[in-house]
Amino acid sequence: xxxxxxxxxxxxxxxxxxxxxxxxxxxxxxxxxxxxxxxxxxxxxxxxxxxxxxxxxxxxxxxxxxxxxxxxxxxxxxxxxxxxxxxxxxxxxxxxxxxxxxxxxxxxxxxxxxxxxxxxxxxxxxxxxxxxxxxxxxxxxxxxxxxxxxxxxxxxxxxxxxxxxxxxxxxxxxxxxxxxxxxxxxxxxxxxxxxxxxxxxxxxxxxxxxxxxxxxxxxxxxxxxxxxxxxxxxxxxxxxxxxxxxxxxxxxxxxxxxxxxxxxxxxxxxxx
Amino acid sequence: xxxxxxxxxxxxxxxxxxxxxxxxxxxxxxxxxxxxxxxxxxxxxxxxxxxxxxxxxxxxxxxxxxxxxxxxxxxxxxxxxxxxxxxxxxxxxxxxxxxxxxxxxxxxxxxxxxxxxxxxxxxxxxxxxxxxxxxxxxxxxxxxxxxxxxxxxxxxxxxxxxxxxxxxxxxxxxxxxxxxxxxxxxxxxxxxxxxxxxxxxxxxxxxxxxxxxxxxxxxxxxxxxxxxxxxxxxxxxxxxxxxxxxxxxxxxxxxxxxxxxxxxxxxxxxxxxxxxxxxxxxxxxxxxxxxxxxxxxxxxxxxxxxxx
Numbered sequence: 001x002x003x004x005x006x007x008x009x010x011x012x013x014x015x016x017x018x019x020x021x022x023x024x025x026x027x028x029x030x031x032x033x034x035x036x037x038x039x040x041x042x043x044x045x046x047x048x049x050x051x052x053x054x055x056x057x058x059x060x061x062x063x064x065x066x067x068x069x070x071x072x073x074x075x076x077x078x079x080x081x082x083x084x085x086x087x088x089x090x091x092x093x094x095x096x097x098x099x100x101x102x103x104x105x106x107x108x109x110x111x112x113x114x115x116x117x118x119x120x121x122x123x124x125x126x127x128x129x130x131x132x133x134x135x136x137x138x139x140x141x142x143x144x145x146x147x148x149x150x151x152x153x154x155x156x157x158x159x160x161x162x163x164x165x166x167x168x169x170x171x172x173x174x175x176x177x178x179x180x181x182x183x184x185x186x187x188x189x190x191x192x193x194x195x196x197x198x199x200x201x202x203x204x205x206x207x208x209x210x211x212x213x214x215x216x217x218x219x220x221x222x223x224x225x226x227x228x229x230x231x232x233x234x235x236x237x238x239x240x241x242x243x244x245x246x247x248x249x250x251x252x253x254x255x256x257x258x259x260x261x262x263x264x265x266x267x268x269x270x271x272x
Numbered sequence: 273x274x275x276x277x278x279x280x281x282x283x284x285x286x287x288x289x290x291x292x293x294x295x296x297x298x299x300x301x302x303x304x305x306x307x308x309x310x311x312x313x314x315x316x317x318x319x320x321x322x323x324x325x326x327x328x329x330x331x332x333x334x335x336x337x338x339x340x341x342x343x344x345x346x347x348x349x350x351x352x353x354x355x356x357x358x359x360x361x362x363x364x365x366x367x368x369x370x371x372x373x374x375x376x377x378x379x380x381x382x383x384x385x386x387x388x389x390x391x392x393x394x395x396x397x398x399x400x401x402x403x404x405x406x407x408x409x410x411x412x413x414x415x416x417x418x419x420x421x422x423x424x425x426x427x428x429x430x431x432x433x434x435x436x437x438x439x440x441x442x443x444x445x446x447x448x449x450x451x452x453x454x455x456x457x458x459x460x461x462x463x464x465x466x467x468x469x470x471x472x473x474x475x476x477x478x479x480x481x482x483x484x485x486x487x488x489x490x491x492x493x494x495x496x497x498x499x500x501x502x503x504x505x506x507x508x509x510x511x512x513x514x515x516x517x518x519x520x521x522x523x524x525x526x527x528x529x530x531x532x533x534x535x536x537x538x539x540x541x542x543x544x545x546x547x548x549x550x551x552x553x554x555x556x557x558x559x560x561x562x563x564x565x566x567x568x569x570x571x572x573x574x575x576x577x578x579x580x
Contacts, residue, residue, distance in 0.1 A: 002310065002550065040547065045495045045523065046341045049547060100549070228335055230344060231546040233310070235302045237348045238337035251330025253351070 001027060007095045008061060008073060010088075015151045017123060018089050019056065021075045022097060029058045029072030032106030033131035034224050034262040037076070038232040039088070040098040047084040049230050050100060052257070054127030054201070056155075077154060079123040103232050104261050107131050107199055107222055112138040114197040114220075118164075119144045119185055119210050121202025122152040127224050127261075128201055129158060135199075136162040142188060143167065146181025146206065150174040182209045189217060198222070200265075211265035221265040227256030234258035242269040279563040280570040281556070283317070285515055285538050286438035286463035288372055288400055290317035293571060294528065294556040297519055297542035298323055298376035298402060298442070299348070301552075303362040304369070310549035316556055317538060318372040321362070323404050325378055326388060328354030333486040338475045343494030343521070344543060345473050347487035350378065350407075355391050363397050372399035374440065380410040382430050389431035389439075400438035403431055405457075406446070406469045418444035418469070421456035432461030440517065443467040445497075445504055454508040465508060466517035466540060468501045494543040495521040502534050509535020509576060523551070525558030532574040 005022040013019045028037070038050035056077040062070045080086050091097070107127075110116075116135045120128045125145060135141050141164045147153050148171045156166050167184040168176030177184065189196065200210045201224040214221030227239025234255050241260070243252035246269045254260065254267065281292035291314075298320040301307055313319070331351030338345050353361065358375075366373040375398045379385035385403065392398050405418035405427055417423045428441055441457040443450060445468035454465050470491025475484040483489075501520020509516045518531030519540040528539045544551035563571060 002548070047339060048342060048344060048494055048543075049339050098548075228337055230337055230339075230346075230543075231300075231549070233302075233549055234306050235300060235549075236337060236346070236546050237331060237351050238334075238346065240331070240334060240336070240351075253330050 001025065002098070002100050003028065005097045005099045007091055007093055007097060009093050010091055012089070013077070014154055017077065017079050017151075017154055019075060019077050019155070020088070020091075021061070021073050022099070023061070023071050024058070024074040024099070026072050028099075028102050029060075029074060031055045031058055031074065031102035031130070033134055034106030034127050035102040035104050036127070036232075036261060037074070037099050037101030038103060039076075041084050041087045043098070047087070050232065051084045051088070052227075052229055052232060053078055054224065054261075055102060056126050056129050057133070058130065077123065077126040077129070100232060104257055105259065107224070107262050109134065110197045110220060111195070114139060114195040115192055116141040117144065117185060117188065117196055117198045118142065119146075119181060119198060119200040119202070119206070121146045121181065121206040122148075123154070124200075124202030124206070124224075125154050126201070128199065129155060131199055132159055132162055132164050136164055141165070144169070144181045144185045144188075146170070146202070148172065180206075180209070182206065182213060185210070186213060189213070189219070200224070207265075208270050211268070211270045214265055222262050223265050223268070224262045225256050225260050227261065229257050232257045243267060244269050277569060279560060279568060280572070281560055281563075283537055283572060285517070286400065286440070288318070288438055290372065290538065292317045292556045292559070293532065293536075293538035294552050294559070295374070295517065295538055295540045296320060296545060296552045297540035298404065300542040300545045303358070303365070304373060305362070305365040307545070307549050311553045313369040313371050315553040316371060318374055318399070320374040320376050320402055320540070321358070322352050323350050323376045323378050324352050324355055324358055324388065324392075325350065326355055326384055328352065328357060335485055336487070338484045338490070340473070340475055340492070340496070342496035343492055345475055345485060345490035345492050346470070347485045347490035349487065355388065359395060363395055366397035373397060374400045374402050376402040376404055376442070378404040378407045380407065382426050385427045386430035386434055390434040393435035393437055398437070400440060401431070401435060402440040402442055402466060403427060404442050404469070406442070406444040416444065416446070418453065419447050421452050424453055425456045425460040428457050428460035428462050438463045440464045440466050442469055443508070444469045445500060446472050450504045451507050451511045454512050458512045458514050462514060464515045464517060464537075465512060466519055467508060468497070468504050468520045471497055471500065493521070495523050497521045498527060502530060505531055505536050506534040506578070522555070525555050525562055528555050528559055529562060529574060532571070533576070533578040535576040535578070537575050
């Protein structure tokens with residue numbers, strides 16, 4: 001669905017990373033974890049296209065004034081990377097946004113008796129908070145958050161409040177252990193007695209490593225992909241990702257916006 | 273004072289009676305059904321499918337699209353389901369909407385084009401055919417059919433011979449003389465001409481010193497190309513007798529009406545549908561509102577009504 005959303009807040013939560021809360025119709029506030037929205041940052045023709053953002057959280061906003069109408073909202077966690085996100089970061093509460101969503105296929109919850117291992121790199125944490133919120137009501141959840149520096153480790157307190165055990169790793173060692181977050185994941189996997197399931201979102205290199213670990217150990221793994229897309233509704237075919245049987249001679253492309261953005265890692269082609 | 277009568281929005285396009293001149297462009301509207309959630313399909317004049325070929329095509333590697341100021345480049349690589357899957361999976365939807373479906377298609381050889389036209393001609397749910405001639409001719413060293421008048425004419429004649437359905441030829445702007453191309457297609461039997469297809473463009477990542485698109489070059493579309501498109505539509509509309517469909521950067525009703533003044537009998541909405549999936553419906557409604565506000569009772573009176 002397409003709707004006009006009122007920005008409730010837009011706050012820089014870490015250098016270069018912003019968290020925006022905005023009103024949403026009830027249908028959108030009922031988004032599945034892993035779904036996304038396409039946002040038009042202004043009404044002009046530059047930037048021309050909408051920008052895709054994972055849904056970080058949904059909830060109900062209760063105004064401070066008595067008698068104010070409570071209203072469903074959604075939140076996005078985004079990183080300023082270019083013109084569009086830079087403009088978005090200059091918007092304020094009471095500004096309006098043109099939003100399309102919720103779009104795409106979200107995460108599958110899996111079975112509650114699995115230990116849930118959530119792996120996020122940088123802004124890849126964006127679609128994982130709503131997932132953690134849902135999973136933590138039924139299962140043991142652990143979060144493995146990685147980044148280049150401590151500035152890339154986002155909203156850990158919010159995850160902790162859900163009762164999620166958090167492990168952090170940074171490439172420069174400025175927060176948590178130094179190195180890649182997949183090392184902490186591997187250590188945890190070595191200790192798990194029962195069943196586990198992995199949910200990951202982040203840079204391609206990290207997803208590639210996580211998918212490799214999951215395949216090697218025979219663990220169910222869902223990944224959420226980013227795609228450069230124009231439409232978000234399966235028409236432009238810009239955002240495709242190679243499926244598992246893809247090769248130059250036997251092309252197999254999956255549409256990230258409609259068949260994903262969440263895929264079983266085994267559905268996709270890795271290792272390139 | 274003129275009463276706010278409902279203006280006549282209908283146009284006749286190569287024998288097809290359209291409720292209004294707004295058509296969704298190939299490659300920007302899926303196979304129609306993808307947009308049913310966002311567009312009242314019976315609010316637009318017609319819709320055009322993604323370009324179809326005999327065999328399914330997976331398309332190019334990524335990145336396939338990149339945004340540039342006021343526009344975007346795409347190098348999708350003509351990904352489509354192929355004619356058989358089209359008939360089995362996409363055509364059934366056409367029966368559920370009372371709006372003409374136009375099939376866009378392409379081939380690698382003249383024979384392939386003709387075979388596609390023959391197959392599409394057999395589908396009652398397909399109201400008209402639009403030929404994409406902006407493809408390389410594999411039998412003639414890869415020269416793009418749509419950049420050579422003789423090549424283009426041979427494609428159109430071959431398709432004309434196997435279909436009695438309205439035959440639209442979508443012209444490429446990547447030519448020295450678009451009028452020569454238009455005349456060649458008209459003489460070969462085209463019932464209408466649509467223009468412009470995308471302009472070949474390129475984007476570069478300075479830091480990586482690499483082209484951004486995996487395909488290096490891509491088709492440029494969006495509001496940035498509108499002045500070029502308007503000029504070509506104006507030139508072609510003056511030179512041919514068959515109706516012209518204006519395409520190129522139409523974002524709103526004003527853009528669409530400008531194309532009609534330049535000589536277009538109908539317009540196609542492309543990139544705008546990516547930004548607002550409901551764009552075509554909104555444009556059709558706003559065109560009607562503009563006519564009402566300006567006391568014009570028939571959209572046809574706008575066609576070619578440019579004063580100079």
